[in-house]
Amino acid sequence: MILTSSMTGIASPDPLQHAFKVKSAPHAGRSGSRPVTVDDALWQQWWQTPTQADKRALYIHIPFCRKRCSFCNFFENGAKPERISDYMTTLCNQLTIAAQTPLAQSQPFDTVYVGGGTPTDITADEIAHLGRAIQGFPLVKNAEVTLEGRLNGFDDDKFNNALDNGFNRFSFGVQSFDTAVRKAAGRFDDKDTLLARLQQLSQHPTASIVIDLIFGLPGQTMDIWQQDIEAAMACGAHGVDLYQLIGLAGNRIDKASEKGKILGTDSSEFQADSQTRANMYAYGAKTLEANTLESKQWQRLSSCHWRRDKRERSIYNSLAKSGIEILPFGAGGGGSIHGHGMMNTRDLSEWHQAQAPSKEAEVNSQLASQCLPAKVPGMTLSPNPSAAFDAIFKRGLDSGVLNFTALEADVVTHLHPLFEAWQQHGLATLDNHCLSLTLAGRFWNVNMQTGLFEFLATNPIAEAKIAS
Ligand SMILES: C[S@@+](CC[C@H](N)C(=O)[O-])C[C@H]1O[C@@H](n2cnc3c(N)ncnc32)[C@H](O)[C@@H]1O
Ligand code: SF4
CATH class of the missing domain: 3.20.20.70 (Aldolase class I)
Incomplete structure (x- = not known):
């Protein structure tokens, strides 16, 4: 079992100020997806x-x-x-x-x-x-x-x-x-x-x-x-x-x-x-x-x-944060269709061109004649096999309470060393039913989410449990 301070934060008399050095990113997440071509x-x-x-x-x-x-x-x-x-x-x-x-x-x-x-x-x-x-x-x-x-x-x-x-x-x-x-x-x-x-x-x-x-x-x-x-x-x-x-x-x-x-x-x-x-x-x-x-x-x-x-x-x-389906529209719009993450091009002229009824956009005129929205250039990703599993942690930690009823007992046991380290570092309190973030934990919750995904990447869990 590998635990690092980027996962657990550090012990400090004032976890609100010092558990981590700096907020790691606006949001946490891991993709587990690869780009796909949509014909x-x-x-x-x-x-x-x-x-x-x-x-x-x-x-x-x-x-x-x-x-x-x-x-x-x-x-x-x-x-x-x-x-x-x-x-x-x-x-x-x-x-x-x-x-x-x-x-x-x-x-x-x-x-x-x-x-x-x-x-x-x-x-x-x-x-x-x-x-x-x-x-x-x-x-x-x-x-x-x-x-x-x-x-x-x-x-x-x-x-x-x-x-x-x-x-x-x-x-x-x-x-x-x-x-x-x-x-x-x-x-x-x-x-x-x-x-x-x-x-x-x-x-x-x-x-x-x-x-x-x-x-x-x-x-x-x-x-x-x-x-x-x-x-x-x-x-x-x-x-x-x-x-x-x-x-x-x-x-x-x-x-x-x-x-x-x-x-x-x-x-x-x-x-x-x-x-x-x-x-x-x-x-x-x-x-x-x-x-x-x-x-x-x-x-x-x-x-x-x-x-x-x-x-x-x-x-x-x-x-x-629960990983629901979000149909994206507009240049720069992001979301997902049938589990595939999508990000439309931010380039306005590219976006317009994709829907123009011109020769270059023949395909899209065909789509329009079939009453389907134009296919806009951008990035499309394969479904992330752990999306639903990851969403439980993202939503739980973001809300301040990670309820164990949504998780298999083995998964909770696997994560226990991390949860205990968070408790020792003043970021959370732990009982049999849930992990509750303290004020310090709520301030650092994105770092904790990032740390949890790093923990799972370093200490993998059986795939069957993720899928279930
Ligand atoms: C996409 S912006 C749209 C805001 C809107 N156009 C406006 O003028 O207020 C949505 C929110 O992102 C937040 N935001 C933007 N840059 C940020 C940054 N560097 N750090 C934290 N929050 C930021 C702001 O609070 C902002 O209201
Ligand atoms: S007006 Fe534009 S640049 Fe300013 S906060 Fe809103 S989105 Fe950002």
Whole structure:
């Protein structure tokens, strides 16, 4: 049995700050898959075959932004109105075609996520068109339909068109409320503008308003973070995500740090180190969960997501971690079809060309005439044999509780040395039924997931147990 500190963390009097050195990656996972070529016959077969999945989602990608924010590398294309309108027309046509296929019709969808980029930057009419195209798919009653984006430019016409056409959840990147930190990060709007708009939107009787905050941004001191949490609790939003800043290669913060610079505010070049970020997470989690003000208590749904109102369900995020089927649409959209992981090309012209009724795209015109969505270039992977098994750990550790009832007793025994090391290092508590992550464990949960998959790769488990 091989156990390393990258799997177990290290013993420390303060595991929150020191169990691991740094957050390893935004998400954990192992693939166990290889790239596969999808020929036209297979593509047709996929769309004509009913799904085997019992839970499913749609992911629709809108790859446009008006500005490149310092911390982010999701910026793909500048938001030119004509470019967006061409894209939306093609995308909605593809959705309408896909919705009628045997694959789409075979089982209702539980949740739909329109992500980006900045989907809220499309026009009010485009939002209505997109909403109608989504409603062409069979959806479960009260399916969660999310529109992601930002508050700037999201006016009442857009909100009303979204609500009138089936959207019921809105996820806005706030990142920080602090005006100076926002300016340094390249964000529009000041704190008062954001608070006023969030308070208006949150008055809606049923729609769920969710905000993202990041801790660790340049110029964001602990004091500012505390004010961010206070503002998140006061702004009326029904849910909040607290994300640790991840160093993403190629973003402006990363490029500056390569030159030894911090893109701080006019008055501060402070940037929280890993230990301070751990304290920021702990402050946010404890403050949200404090039950001194009963009516204001927030409920934790995962290690980084809390809600204060039951209308917020976070179905997409939770199911995505369970490895469900997610049909992907749009340039840069990712998901899976019949167990095959898929990532569509991010290249807009390549994406458009794939659906153009030209000679080069003869095959795709054939597909259109058979009422099948166009085959878009990109990456397709063979089914991962351990996907369902791995999802139990991803979802369990992300939620903070890994329940052993979902696992065979032998698997729990095999993993016991790792679980015990986590307990000794203050990351989890262990009993016969489950492993519960401590606050420190929840902060380091992605490292723990990565460590668990490393443990399984180094100390393999019988394949039969994975498959069962
Ligand atoms: C794909 S972005 C879309 C956000 C939206 N376009 C906006 O302007 O706020 C979704 C979320 O990813 C998070 N994110 C982006 N870059 C990040 C980073 N480097 N570290 C942690 N979270 C990040 C942000 O909180 C952001 O709200
Ligand atoms: S935070 Fe949003 S607007 Fe800014 S670059 Fe990322 S996706 Fe684009």
